[in-house]
Amino acid sequence: MTKKKLALEIIERLKKEYPTAHCSLDYNQAWKLLVSVRLAAQCTDARVNIVVKELYAKFPDVDALASADVEEIEQIVKPCGLGHSKARDISACMKILRDEYGGNVPDDFDALLKLPGVGRKSANLVIGDVFGKPAIVTDTHCIRLVNRMGLVDGIKEPKKVEMALWKIIPPEEGNDFCHRLVYHGRDICTARTKPHCDKCCIADICRKKGI
Numbered sequence: 001m002t003k004k005k006l007a008l009e010i011i012e013r014l015k016k017e018y019p020t021a022h023c024s025l026d027y028n029q030a031w032k033l034l035v036s037v038r039l040a041a042q043c044t045d046a047r048v049n050i051v052v053k054e055l056y057a058k059f060p061d062v063d064a065l066a067s068a069d070v071e072e073i074e075q076i077v078k079p080c081g082l083g084h085s086k087a088r089d090i091s092a093c094m095k096i097l098r099d100e101y102g103g104n105v106p107d108d109f110d111a112l113l114k115l116p117g118v119g120r121k122s123a124n125l126v127i128g129d130v131f132g133k134p135a136i137v138t139d140t141h142c143i144r145l146v147n148r149m150g151l152v153d154g155i156k157e158p159k160k161v162e163m164a165l166w167k168i169i170p171p172e173e174g175n176d177f178c179h180r181l182v183y184h185g186r187d188i189c190t191a192r193t194k195p196h197c198d199k200c201c202i203a204d205i206c207r208k209k210g211i
């Protein structure tokens with residue numbers, strides 16, 4: 001089977017398995033997703049969802065957060081780890097949104113990439129989830145799973161994985177496919193234990209079944 005055909009088959013099976021897969025970070029405005037995705041580095045989404053409640057209670061909009069002292073932000077976000085650098089990035093990012101984008105989040109990938117603390121993974125997440133445009137989010141689950149499945153061959157660098165996936169995944173499928181990989185990676189094709197290939201919906205076509 002070609003990689004393209006394999007990808008289409010895996011996409012269809014994961015759709016059936018996880019029909020409502022979505023981002024597990026809570027947000028109701030685009031700027032909040034930017035904040036959450038920065039806090040999520042080396043932290044669980046569940047913890048981020050708790051921490052941001054306090055952050056938004058104190059700083060409810062872009063203006064408020066842009067005007068806040070970095071130290072105040074740090075005090076609140078430090079349970080997510082890397083408190084100082086995360087607080088510094090969030091502050092700088094909100095200042096740019098306030099001063100250059102009228103408080104809005106740009107819907108352009110390159111503009112997003114220029115924001116402090118925003119890398120390709122975060123920019124793709126915003127582009128896909130907020131703006132509904134084609135996106136491929138290469139987080140740790142995605143990279144581990146697409147290698148095991150045989151969609152890429154021994155590629156670990158996120159940008160290279162993203163570029164390889166763009167060649168074989170229909171653009172409109174990329175965003176949901178990546179969300180589904182997260183679900184599958186947490187539940188079945190796990191990182192810390194042996195993957196549960198006996199319960200896997202793609203076991204018969206996966207390259208690494210039974211590793």
Ligand code: SF4
Pocket residue numbers: 148149188189190195196197200201202203204206207208209210211
């Ligand atoms: S068959 Fe096993 S290795 Fe392949 S995707 Fe499923 S759980 Fe992962």
